[in-house]
Amino acid sequence: MKKKIINVFGIIVFLVALSALIYLFLNINQIYNNTSSPVSIAVNEEKSQKYYFQGEDFNKENLEVVAYYDGGKSQKITDYEVNTTNYNGEEVGEYTIKITYKDLNVDL
Numbered sequence: 001m002k003k004k005i006i007n008v009f010g011i012i013v014f015l016v017a018l019s020a021l022i023y024l025f026l027n028i029n030q031i032y033n034n035t036s037s038p039v040s041i042a043v044n045e046e047k048s049q050k051y052y053f054q055g056e057d058f059n060k061e062n063l064e065v066v067a068y069y070d071g072g073k074s075q076k077i078t079d080y081e082v083n084t085t086n087y088n089g090e091e092v093g094e095y096t097i098k099i100t101y102k103d104l105n106v107d108l
Contacts, residue, residue, distance in 0.1 A: 036069055037069075037102060038067035038068055038069050038101070038102065039068055039070055040067075040068045040104060041065055041066065041077070041080070041099065041101045041104045041106050042065070042066050042068070042106055043063060043064065043065055043066075043099060043108050044064040044065070044066055044076075047064040048062060048063045048064050049062035049063070050108065052089060054089065054090065054091070054092050055089055055090060056089050058082075058084050058087050058089065058097065060082050063082070063099070064076060065077050065078075065080050065099055065101065065106075067101060067104075077101055079101070080099055080100060080101040081099070081100045082098070082099055082100075083097065083098040083100065084097055096108070
């Protein structure tokens with residue numbers, strides 16, 4: 001009887017440890033392969049051009065957009081969309097530029 005209890009206990013410990021390793025592997029794989037969806041996006045204002053001279057066109061290449069994921073991981077992204085419909089470089093003023101990535105938005 002004692003031998004069977006130890007064997008059952010050992011099997012339970014093994015299965016719990018195995019399921020924990022599988023769970024960790026799947027979460028780490030999801031984070032590093034970006035299969036999870038970001039929870040927010042932001043424009044890195046230190047590395048992005050915010051001000052333009054009159055007559056200067058808006059340039060998406062002058063932006064750095066970062067996606068933030070659960071667990072604290074962040075990654076620079078480049079496949080975002082930029083809405084500049086209200087930007088007029090010929091007129092001095094303040095304009096809002098909308099950045100969209102997946103279903104997330106941020107204004108610049």
